[in-house]
Structure formats: structure tokens, C-alpha cells
Amino acid sequence: MRDAMANSLYFGMAISVAAYMFGIWLKKKVKWQVCNPLLISTVLVILFLTLTHITYDEYMEGAQYISYFLTPATVCLAIPLYKQLEMLKRNKLAVLCGILAGVVANAVMVFVMCLLFRLEHVHYVTFLPKSITTAIGMGVSEEAGGIVILTIVSIMITGIGGVILSESLFKLFRLKDPVAKGLALGTASHAIGTSKALEMGEIEGAMSSLAIAVTGLVTVVVVPLIADFI
Amino acid sequence: MRFVKEAGIICGISAIGEILNALLPFPVPAGVYGLFLLLLCLLTGIVKLSDLEATGNWLLDAMPIMFLPACVGIMENFGEMKAVLVPLLAISIVSTITVFGATGSVAQWIIRKKGDKKK
Numbered sequence: 079m080r081d082a083m084a085n086s087l088y089f090g091m092a093i094s095v096a097a098y099m100f101g102i103w104l105k106k107k108v109k110w111q112v113c114n115p116l117l118i119s120t121v122l123v124i125l126f127l128t129l130t131h132i133t134y135d136e137y138m139e140g141a142q143y144i145s146y147f148l149t150p151a152t153v154c155l156a157i158p159l160y161k162q163l164e165m166l167k168r169n170k171l172a173v174l175c176g177i178l179a180g181v182v183a184n185a186v187m188v189f190v191m192c193l194l195f196r197l198e199h200v201h202y203v204t205f206l207p208k209s210i211t212t213a214i215g216m217g218v219s220e221e222a223g224g225i226v227i228l229t230i231v232s233i234m235i236t237g238i239g240g241v242i243l244s245e246s247l248f249k250l251f252r253l254k255d256p257v258a259k260g261l262a263l264g265t266a267s268h269a270i271g272t273s274k275a276l277e278m279g280e281i282e283g284a285m286s287s288l289a290i291a292v293t294g295l296v297t298v299v300v301v302p303l304i305a306d307f308i
Numbered sequence: 309m310r311f312v313k314e315a316g317i318i319c320g321i322s323a324i325g326e327i328l329n330a331l332l333p334f335p336v337p338a339g340v341y342g343l344f345l346l347l348l349c350l351l352t353g354i355v356k357l358s359d360l361e362a363t364g365n366w367l368l369d370a371m372p373i374m375f376l377p378a379c380v381g382i383m384e385n386f387g388e389m390k391a392v393l394v395p396l397l398a399i400s401i402v403s404t405i406t407v408f409g410a411t412g413s414v415a416q417w418i419i420r421k422k423g424d425k426k427k
Contacts, residue, residue, distance in 0.1 A: 090377075098373045116372055120379040127383065134384045141377040147367060148374045150322045152339025154364035156346035160357065169419060176415030183410035187403040195395040205399050209407055212378060213337030221335065227385045228396065234379050235400040240408065247405060253412040255419050262412030266404050273372040283368075289411075291340050298335055 084132045090140025097122040111242045116270065120238075152211075152269065155287035158276065162284035169257050173285070176258065177292045180265035184209050185304060200224060206301055208232040211268040214294040218301050233268070240267025241274045256281040264289025314363035317355060321346050 083089050100122065101115030127137055159166070166173065185206060192202045204224035207215040212233050219229035244263060253259050256279055263271035264286030275286035325342030349355040382389070389396065 094373065094376050094380075098376060116375060116379060119373075119376055120382070123376065123380045124383045127380070134381065137380065138377060141380070144374055145377045147370065149325065149337075149339040149342065150318045151367040151371045151374060152337070153318060153321050153325065153342035153346050154360075154367045156343045156350065157357070157361065157364045157368070159343070160347055160350045163351075169415075172415040172418035172422075175418055176411045179414040180407040180411035183406045184403050187406040188399055191395070191399045191402060195398070197392070197395055201392065201395070205396075205403075208400060208403070211337065211340075213339065214335060217335030217337075225388070227388055228392065230378065231382055231385060231389055232396055232400045234375070234382065235397065236404050237375070238379075239401050240404045243401075243405065243408075247408045247412075251409045251412050253416055255416045257419060258412045258416035261415045262408045265411040266407040270372065270375055273368075276368055276371075287343070291343060294340060295336070 080130055080132065083130065084136040087140045090137045090142075091144060092140075093123060093126060093137070094119070094141050094144055097126075111245055114238055114242050117238050117242070148269075155272065155290070158280055158284040159287050162281055165257065165281055165284065166288060172257060173261060173288065173292075176261045177265050177289055177296065180209070180262075180289075181293060181296050181300060185300070201228075203301070204228045205232050206304075207297055208236045209266055209268060210294045210297050211290050214298060218298060222301055234270075237267045237270030240271045244271070244274060257285050260285030261289050265293045268293070311363055314360045317360050318363060318367070321349070 097119035098115055101113070101118035104118055105113045105115055123137070126132075127134065188205045188208070189202060192198075192205070200223065203222035204219055205228075206222070206224070207218040207229060210218070210233070212230060215229055215233050216226050219226050240263065244267075247253075247262070248259060251262075253262060259278065260275045260282035263275045263282070267274075268290050272283065272286040272290055276283035321342045322338065324345060325338035325340075328341040329336065329338040346355065350357060
């Protein structure tokens with residue numbers, strides 16, 4: 079049974095989709111923000127694999143094809159962006175300043191927290207790119223000499239954490255403007271935040287898509303500059 | 309054949325993005341090259357929105373699940389994680405809140421200031 083499941087190419091895909099659908103169902107049922115479908119399905123799949131002694135590599139045989147869709151999906155973020163281009167032009171100063179403020183806040187906060195926990199330089203550069211999309215973040219971390227695996231983990235926690243906290247944070251910071259909301263989600267929680275922003279509305283989704291690209295590019299330029307200083 | 313054509317356009321742009329990613333020396337992922345390329349195509353009218361909207365919206369709708377395999381990958385790295393678990397969680401969450409506040413507040417402040425001027 080175990081081998082039959084592990085060798086099936088569609089097994090990894092099927093279990094992923096099933097776990098995710100369960101996550102969506104559960105969130106509708108209990109309505110807690112903590113019940114984020116991505117978080118629920120991650121825990122479920124890890125539990126299932128551990129219990130059935132199926133390795134991550136065996137699971138990935140099939141599940142990797144889900145990840146392959148990420149590039150074309152990122153390409154399609156151009157669709158909400160194109161539709162909301164007027165909105166973007168009208169708010170270009172707010173967009174640029176907002177994203178820059180976020181990138182600087184991230185760098186400062188990660189630095190202060192690393193000092194508090196007495197972490198070393200290697201950890202600072204590991205956590206610095208945590209607010210950007212995985213594909214860019216890995217590259218930035220590697221370039222600066224960080225621990226790439228930990229960077230990926232912190233990118234995932236940042237993404238899911240941002241989505242779970244988003245409703246409370248909108249209230250806490252009194253964010254009501256859809257442009258500001260979308261930018262905050264995209265700058266803080268990259269593509270995972272953007273998928274939440276798309277659910278909220280087209281303006282939010284477009285601003286969040288833009289924030290992924292701009293935050294990524296700004297971080298690529300800024301990190302190598304500050305990484306040497308600290 | 310509508311969806312075949314739509315998927316074809318998206319695949320083509322993704323492929324060009326991957327080629328750019330391999331050829332150019334910047335750490336920009338293929339998808340981000342593709343995003344700007346598609347935006348350019350839409351703006352210049354080479355590609356019309358109706359040429360890919362159905363498939364595109366399907367991909368955007370399914371996007372969250374595409375992160376699942378990478379998230380499950382955390383199970384492979386429990387060892388490395390355990391050593392720095394508390395700082396890892398604290399740094400990730402606290403700085404996410406900070407970025408959220410900084411970006412959102414600055415953007416909203418500028419938008420409102422501009423709105424006031426117009427009045």
C-alpha cells in the first residue's frame with residue numbers, strides 16, 4: 079500500500095489538492111483567521127507523510143508539477159496590474175514611498191531582532207530577504223552568504239503569518255484605503271499575501287502584485303549594499 | 309481551442325521569462341520577467357486581455373496551492389530549524405507586522421494628503 083501510493087505520480091498532486099480543499103472547507107466552517115488553508119494543508123500533508131512513512135522526495139515526484147505552475151501564475155499577475163494601471167499611475171508616489179518604507183522597516187527590524195537574540199551576521203543576511211518572493215529571496219540569501227534553507231522557511235512563515243494577521247493588522251494600523259491594503263500585503267507577505275489580496279478585490283490584488291515585483295527588485299539592490307556594513 | 313491558445317500564450321511568455329532568467333546576470337525570477345513582458349504586450353496591444361483572461365484568472369485563482377509543496381519541504385529541515393526556532397518565529401512575525409504598518413501607513417498617509425489637496 080505504502081509503495082503503491084509512493085510510486086503513483088498523481089498521488090502527491092491528489093493529496094495536496096485534497097488537503098487544500100479541506101483547509102478551505104475548515105476555514106469556511108470555523109471562520110478563524112488562524113485556519114489559513116495553506117497552513118492547514120501544510121500540517122495535514124506533513125502529518126500524512128510522516129504517518130505513512132512516505133518521504134518528501136517521493137511526495138515531490140508528483141507534487142512538483144503543482145509548483146511548476148507558479149511561473150505562469152506569476153506572469154498572470156500582469157492581468158490585475160494592467161486593469162488597474164490608471165489607479166497605479168494616480169498613486170505612484172504612494173506606491174513607491176510605501177514600498178520603500180516597508181523594505182527599510184524590514185531591514186532595520188531584522189537587524190534589531192538579530193541583535194536582541196545575539197545572532198550572527200550569517201543569520202542577519204539569512205532573514206533579510208524574508209519579505210520577498212521565494213525565487214528572488216533564495217538568490218539574495220545565497221549571494222550574501224546566508225543559509226538558504228532557513229531563508230525559505232522564514233519566507234513561508236512570513237507569507238502565511240502575514241495573511242493570518244492581515245485582518246487584525248488592517249484594524250490596528252487603521253488601513254482603509256484599498257491601495258494601501260494591497261501594498262502592505264504584497265510588501266510584507268509577497269506572493270502568498272497577494273493571493274489573499276486578490277480575494278479581497280482587484281485594486282488590492284493589482285497593488286499587491288506590483289509590490290512583489292518592486293519589493294523584490296529594491297531588496298536585490300539594497301541587501302548587498304547593507305549586508306557588507308553589518 | 310480557446311483554452312489551448314490562451315495557455316499557449318502564457319506558456320510562451322513564461323518560456324521567454326526563463327530564457328531571460330538564464331541569460332541575464334540579475335537574480336530576477338523567470339515569473340517576474342514574464343510579468344513585465346506580459347504587461348508590455350498588453351500595453352502595446354500585441355496581446356489582448358481577452359486572449360488569455362480565462363486561463364489567467366484560473367491560474368491566479370489556484371495560486372495559493374502552488375506554494376504547498378514548498379511549505380511541506382519544511383519537514384525536511386526540522387533539524388536546521390530547531391536550533392533557531394524561537395528567533396526564527398519571532399523575527400518573521402514581528403518584522404512582518406512592522407513592514408505591514410510601515411508600508412500601509414505611509415501609502416495611506418500620502419494618498420489622503422493628496423486627496424485633501426484636491427478638495
